[in-house]
Amino acid sequence: MTGREGMDRRSFLAGMLKGAAASAVGGVVWGGLVAGMDRAPLVLRPPGALAADNFPATCIRCGRCVAACPYDTLELATPGRPGPVGMPAFTPRKTPCYLCQDIPCTAACPSGALDPSSVCDETGAPDITRARMGVAVIDYTNCIAAWGLRCDVCYRVCPLVDKAILLEMTRNERTGRHARLVPRIDPEHCTGCGLCEHACVVEKAAVFVQPREVALGRVGDQYIRGWDRADERRLRQDAVQPPEGDPLDYLNGGGLDDE
């Protein structure tokens, strides 16, 4: 380089040190900024999106899913909006996902951030009902059907009616003579499309979609549904084999120490 002729070792090292120090400061600020953007756990991704920790490492922010979406449901996050800039998301209350049969958004993704194989049936044909963009959650305090009024709008608009949203009939104790038809979500079938949230008649939707990792709990392995044959089978598969030999030797030999 032309500027380097007169450079001795000392000024070279000093320059390197200066660069490294400035980089350390810049890296902390920059990393904090990027991590802060990443911490937007409530954004809903398109069908077939990778898990929340892999998606930001794979999405190249090209917007081809957005261009492919026929309903303009998907939007790229603009600066100032939650979520990393330039990554696709949707807001069901504004525009839900209408569950296109051919899933054009996922098919358009060039990077693998939207994985078509996760929304396919066994034959490899697209099956949008396997999408798990999120899960609908109901706020029963503000659900007028739970009050006892006759409203089943979310149930009727659900593309997986009677699977993803069920109506449960209970007795209305307040009047003593009416039924309450209360919607309930089955997360096993809910795609998170948000048609229910979009249609909900109250001012701020009482049914709304959240990312599954936010809205759903996890039971763990220790509980088994004894009335479910498949679940019951786990008892035999996962059962801990008793240690060989005399149990007394096991206990006296410190067999419990590592637990």
Added chain:
Amino acid sequence: MMSRLLRHRYLIARRILQAGILVLLAGGNLYGWPVLVGDLSHSRLLGTVPFSDPFAVAQLLVAGGVLAGDVLLGAVLVLAFYALVGGRTFCAWVCPLNAVTDLANRLGTGRRGTHPRTGRAVRYWVLGLALVVSAVAGTAAFEAVSPIGMLHRGVIFGMGAGWAAVAAVFLFDLAVMHNGFCGRLCPLGAFYALIGRFGLLRVRHDHTVCTHCLECLRVCPENQILQQVGRVSGTINRGVCTNCGRCIEVCDDDALGFRIRGRALSERTGG
């Protein structure tokens, strides 16, 4: 009039190309034009040829992304193209932020407070840092904050608050540091400077006809690389040259022109 056009022929061509690409991409998103769909990070030409930003792909790879073949092939194509053409041709001919910083630098041309050599290496540190932060944060770090991305995505998909980042770059170049962003900070430019070091399309200079008017030094955004102009004849072989052609169009002595590297100097090519 004609001479004015001639004195800006590359500039006009660059603006047409920069704007044309954005128009095609915006049409692809808004109206479904099939010519070029995507944005400058990744796009697809006529539904077949993929183009990817190789620097964005590099960031995703160090972030741990398992990328599909389309994006990788696109990155290889773009990488090969700019390595062959040379220099930071992307910066002058494709990057939309170039129009913003060119304007800021023209308006701020009276201020020459910064020595042309000062801080030119910062961008390489930023480049390295972008990769480190990408690896730690698990996402493409420069893409997350890039004013270039905010500008082209803003035009194609909607601006949001992105204009603020573009305005910040404009003000930085105008009032804080001449050629500050493109010439000193931008890691994408640094990336292409490294890629384009051995490219073929170069600016030749001929000292036998040069009258030392220094017009080329006045317009060049990286004029620290023009030290040999007027002293010897040869080509500017540095990677940071953006091949913008401003020096060529302002030269009244026919001492500068584009030339394929490696051809003998006596063969004068046009321009």
